Amino acid sequence: MIKGIRFAGVESGIKPKGYDLGLVFFEEPMNCLAAYTRNRVKAAHILFNRRQKTDNVSAILVNSGCANACTGREGLEDIKAINNRLSEALNIEGQGILFASTGVIGKRLPKDRIIDAIPGLLKGLKEKNIELFANAIMTTDTYPKIVKTKFKGKRQYTIVGVAKGSGMINPLFATMLAFFFTDYPVPKEGFKRYFMDSVRGSFERITVDGECSTNDTVMLFSRKSNEDEDSLGLFRDSLNKAMKELSLMVVRDGEGATRVIHIIIKGAKTKETAERIARRIATSPLSKTAFFGCDPNWGRFIAAAGDAGVPVDPSKVEIIMQGEVLVRAGVEVPFDEQGLKGMMNKKDIELIVDLHEGRSSYDIYTTDLTYDYIKINASYRS
Numbered sequence: 001m002i003k004g005i006r007f008a009g010v011e012s013g014i015k016p017k018g019y020d021l022g023l024v025f026f027e028e029p030m031n032c033l034a035a036y037t038r039n040r041v042k043a044a045h046i047l048f049n050r051r052q053k054t055d056n057v058s059a060i061l062v063n064s065g066c067a068n069a070c071t072g073r074e075g076l077e078d079i080k081a082i083n084n085r086l087s088e089a090l091n092i093e094g095q096g097i098l099f100a101s102t103g104v105i106g107k108r109l110p111k112d113r114i115i116d117a118i119p120g121l122l123k124g125l126k127e128k129n130i131e132l133f134a135n136a137i138m139t140t141d142t143y144p145k146i147v148k149t150k151f152k153g154k155r156q157y158t159i160v161g162v163a164k165g166s167g168m169i170n171p172l173f174a175t176m177l178a179f180f181f182t183d184y185p186v187p188k189e190g191f192k193r194y195f196m197d198s199v200r201g202s203f204e205r206i207t208v209d210g211e212c213s214t215n216d217t218v219m220l221f222s223r224k225s226n227e228d229e230d231s232l233g234l235f236r237d238s239l240n241k242a243m244k245e246l247s248l249m250v251v252r253d254g255e256g257a258t259r260v261i262h263i264i265i266k267g268a269k270t271k272e273t274a275e276r277i278a279r280r281i282a283t284s285p286l287s288k289t290a291f292f293g294c295d296p297n298w299g300r301f302i303a304a305a306g307d308a309g310v311p312v313d314p315s316k317v318e319i320i321m322q323g324e325v326l327v328r329a330g331v332e333v334p335f336d337e338q339g340l341k342g343m344m345n346k347k348d349i350e351l352i353v354d355l356h357e358g359r360s361s362y363d364i365y366t367t368d369l370t371y372d373y374i375k376i377n378a379s380y381r382s
Contacts, residue, residue, distance in 0.1 A: 001130050001148065001160050002183050004028055005221075008124035009132030012117035014103075014110055015065035021114060022062045022136030023121040024179070029056045029096060030221040031188040033195045037216035044068045044075035045099040046217065048083075055188060057221065058096040061086060062137045062177065063114065064164065065103040069214040078111040085115045089122055100177050100217050102139055102164060130162065137164040137177055140376055145249040151238040153231025157184040161242045165250035178203065178218045178246060184235050186222035194236050195220055202243035206365045207282050208254035218243075251365045256372030260348055261291050264363045267355040273310040274362035277353065280308035288369035294344040296337060298326045305353060313357060320352040 001007075004027040012021040032054040036046045045068060061082065068075050079099055087094040101109070124132065134144035147161045163178035199218050220239070252260055263282050268274035281287050284304040290297045298319050306312050319327035322343040324335055 001127055002158050002181055003127065004183075005181050006125040006127050007129040007133040008121045008126070009129065009134075009136030010117050010120045010124060012063075012110075013113045014063055019132065019136035019138075020063060020065045021117055021121065022133040023059060023125065024062075024133060024181070024221075025059045025090065025125050026057065026221065029058050029224065031055050031186065031224050032057045032098065033186075033188065033192055033220045033222075034098075035196060035199045035218045037213055039214050039216070041070065041214045043101055043215040044071055044079055045101050045215070048076055048079045049098050052098055053093075053095045054098075055224070056093070056096050057098055058092040059086065059090060060098040060100065060179070060219070060221075061114075062100040062133075062179075063103070063109065064101075064137050064139050066101060066107050066109050067103045067105045067215050068101040068107070068109050069105045071106070071108045074108055078109045081111050082109070082114050086118055089118050098219070100137075100179075100215070100219075102137065102177050102213075102215050105214060130160065134162045134164075137162070139164065140255055141165070142253055145246060145253070147242050147245045147249070149238050149242050149245075151231075151234045153184070153234055154228045157182060157231070157235070157238075159184070159235075159238055159242050161246045163246045163250055165253070177215070178243075178250075180218075180220045180239065180242065182220070182222050182235070182239075184222060184231070185225040185227050186220070186235065187226055187229060187232070188222075188224075191232075195239075198236070198240050198243050201240060202247040203250075205363065206247050206251040207279065208251060208257065208367050248365065251367060254367035254373075255376045256370040256374075257367035258370055259291055259346070259368045261366050261368070262348070262350045262363060263366060264350070264352045264361065265355070266352060266361045267316075267357055268360040268362070269311075269355075269358035271360045271362055273308075273355075273358075274360050275364075276308040276310045277305045277312070277355075278362045278364045280304045281351070281353070282364050282366035285369055288366065291344070291349060292368035292370050294341045296321055296326060296335070296340045296344065298332070301351065301353060302327065302330075312355065316356040318352075318354040318356060320354070322346075322350060
């Protein structure tokens with residue numbers, strides 16, 4: 001995929017079956033920019049990574065099946081033990097390894113199984129094995145999520161993204177786990193703000209269930225030189241595209257989801273108002289079940305908007321579903337309910353709520369709420 005970046009994935013026994021441990025090794029140390037969850041309860045890998053050298057990263061080890069969150073000092077000690085053994089096996093500095101975990105909260109990493117799996121990981125390291133890595137980081141995902149894009153600067157550069165995420169998706173900084181790799185030499189110090197803007201414009205604009213994980217992580221790994229700063233704008237555009245594409249893969253694979261709904265709030269006085277209303281509708285169980293049932297019950301949407309904690313004048317609100325006006329000036333407009341039900345029976349639905357109070361807007365992608373979501377999460381630990 002990208003010369004000098006090698007991937008591996010193995011079954012280590014963290015999960016009852018399937019790939020559950022992935023490794024990425026950089027033949028030349030990379031810079032890393034990272035965004036982590038805003039949840040005040042943070043997984044051990046986040047606490048550990050913040051003490052590491054993010055300007056000289058040689059490897060990242062990612063596991064699924066165990067979140068290693070709420071495991072106290074022991075959770076950090078487990079990572080340190082794995083870090084020591086992995087750094088010895090790779091013959092690199094211990095401070096140059098980062099970690100990420102996903103899975104059940106409150107369970108410690110089976111560090112001995114992970115350490116025992118290191119020789120197999122090293123043996124499997126190949127540039128082409130990105131799909132094995134993508135499989136190793138999945139939990140309830142139904143397919144591995146990988147994107148690849150190229151752009152032309154002084155030479156042709158590549159961006160590759162890998163993510164896992166299906167449930168517990170309501171990022172306010174990142175989303176479950178997402179990793180981006182590029183051979184473009186990103187100027188680390190000056191790019192942090194642009195990186196965060198890309199995260200906010202993609203992973204922060206999706207939600208499946210309104211739940212913010214303890215483990216949410218987005219990372220960007222890039223070359224360390226500054227040889228092509230003239231192409232920074234092209235890189236930013238390509239990174240935005242890759243992040244958007246990968247974030248939509250996450251929401252489309254939402255646990256039990258049958259539809260993806262694009263909610264657009266227009267005509268708000270401020271962007272904050274638009275965002276609050278968009279998120280409230282997107283996480284409303286009544287709205288989400290209406291989407292599942294193809295029910296154009298617009299009262300659920302306007303009620304959620306009025307419960308967003310921001311001023312709303314219902315007498316100005318217009319609601320448009322799949323291009324059909326349902327409400328104008330806060331009052332229902334006659335529409336063909338059966339016809340609209342058929343228009344809602346699609347994989348992609350668009351809902352527009354125009355407040356007619358200003359020029360600010362915000363959009364977000366969400367899913368419907370289905371029987372299968374309940375089934376998956378009612379037995380997640382078993």
